[in-house]
Amino acid sequence: MDDLSAPAVPRRTRADAQRNVEALLKAARTVFDTSGVNAPAKEITDLAGVGVGTLYRHFPLRSDLVKAVVESGIDACAEWLRQYTEFLGTKRGLAPALHSGDPAYEALPGHFLEKVGPVLTQLLDAAAAAGEVRDDVSTHDLLYAIANLCMPVPGQGPEYNQRMVALLIDGLRAPRQGGSSDSSSTDDGR
Structure with a gap:
């Protein structure tokens, strides 16, 4: 059986990736409450303890995060x-x-x-x-x-x-x- 005929199995989200998303959402809620939805992305990532690249990997647009x-x-x-x-x-x-x-x-x-x-x-x-x-x-x-x-x-x-x-x-x-x-x-x- 070749790989092309095998049905695609959905990938489970890695535990660390899920933790990053949760940290970003929690940080974004806090920052949005204090600074509004147009607050700098860096403020959110600093509070979440992740890099800006992690933010954009999960939420490519600000509207995706909001x-x-x-x-x-x-x-x-x-x-x-x-x-x-x-x-x-x-x-x-x-x-x-x-x-x-x-x-x-x-x-x-x-x-x-x-x-x-x-x-x-x-x-x-x-x-x-x-x-x-x-x-x-x-x-x-x-x-x-x-x-x-x-x-x-x-x-x-x-x-x-x-x-x-x-x-x-x-x-x-x-x-x-x-x-x-x-x-x-x-x-x-x-």
Whole structure:
């Protein structure tokens, strides 16, 4: 068998290359927060502890890096949302108890908003500025939507929760030029 007929096997990213990408993304987030997206590349690479060549190998254009930073933030938010709804879903009765009006739980929404609100606001603002998320979604809108996702629906299992998370995330997407935002179809094909 010659090499030309063998199917191409996708190469796994080397561990050091993956660490470099993660370091670059982390550094870029920090630098973008303090100096804006037009900050010198050297500032990012110095903070990441890599050379400029490494930056351009992974992100040939500045827009590639900005896009990757925004996407990684959106991915992190989506993963957090999935884990959070899964967590509450596994704690049967927790979400209704938290929404019961019991005075013992009164401080929890404020605590949650204090811890999550600023980070979520920053993420939404960056994603909206990049055109990835609708610009009319507030932190409170998103947090209330998440809270509603956490309320159990009788007779529905984890697949239903995953579908609702996917619909929420899809609904956050900014409309694409010439059309509306992507939408998930329902189970009956609509």
